[in-house]
Amino acid sequence: MRLQQALLLIGHGGSVSLNKDYLTFGSGNSGKIILSDKAPPFPFIRLDFKPADWLSFFYFHGFLQSNVPDSNTFRYNSIPGRTTILEVPKYIAFHSLSFYPTDNLSLSVGESIIYSERIQPIYFIPIMFFRVADHYLGTGNASATGNAQMFMDFSYMNRIIQTKFYSTLFIDELSFNSLFEGGNLSAVAFTVWD
Structure with a gap:
């Protein structure tokens, strides 16, 4: 019965789809820092839900494969007399809430996580x-943790002078202890434009 109610709820202002396509999210003229328009397409399961004109929810779970070897996607397996390279699958889960107080103004907040090895049902x-799921999965098993990100995007369109002001904040890794002790902010990105 609950599944039936959920499908009815999605039918009124929402949709579920299976795709292989390009996904972009955020503001930017030369590129976006939340979900870049320069990344290759990948297969994903997507949920869009818009319960009101001023609110929308966007979620997807994707299956990544860049075909570019890097140290995070391969594991070396040494067998006497030979070395084999095992490709490790990667996945991404993403969700955001977007608010539209007026036709000219939008504010989005959300988070994403990239993880590997095997599919984790909790991210569905x-x-x-x-972030909470990542800590739960990593309890006693550091190899089960993923790379979580948080973001905020703000956009205002001034139609009178035909100008768009936007700002995006993307936080990949943030440690408040490190920040207050003068630590590195290299995992924080932002854009501002008008």
Whole structure:
């Protein structure tokens, strides 16, 4: 019965789809820092839900394969007399809430996580806080943790003078202890434009 109710709820202002396509998210003229328009297409399961004109929810779970070898996607397996390279699958889960107080103004907040090795069913829960799930999965098993990101995007369109002001903040890794002790902010990105 609950699945039936969920499908009815999605039918009124929402949709679920299976795709292989390019995904972009955020503001930017030369590129976006939340979901870049320069990344290759990948297969994903997508949920869009818009319960009101001023609110929308966007979630997807994707299956990544860049075909570019790097140290994070391969594991070396030494067998006496030979070395083999095992490719490690990667996945991404993403969700955001977008608010539209007026036709000219939007504010989005959300988070994403990239993880590897094997599919984690907990990331198929669209409203799950990925950071909390990552800590839960990593308890006693550091190799099960992923790379979580948080973001905020703001956009204002001034139609009178035909100008768009936007700003994006993307945080890949943030440690408040390190920040207050003068640590490195290299995992924080932002854009501002008008």
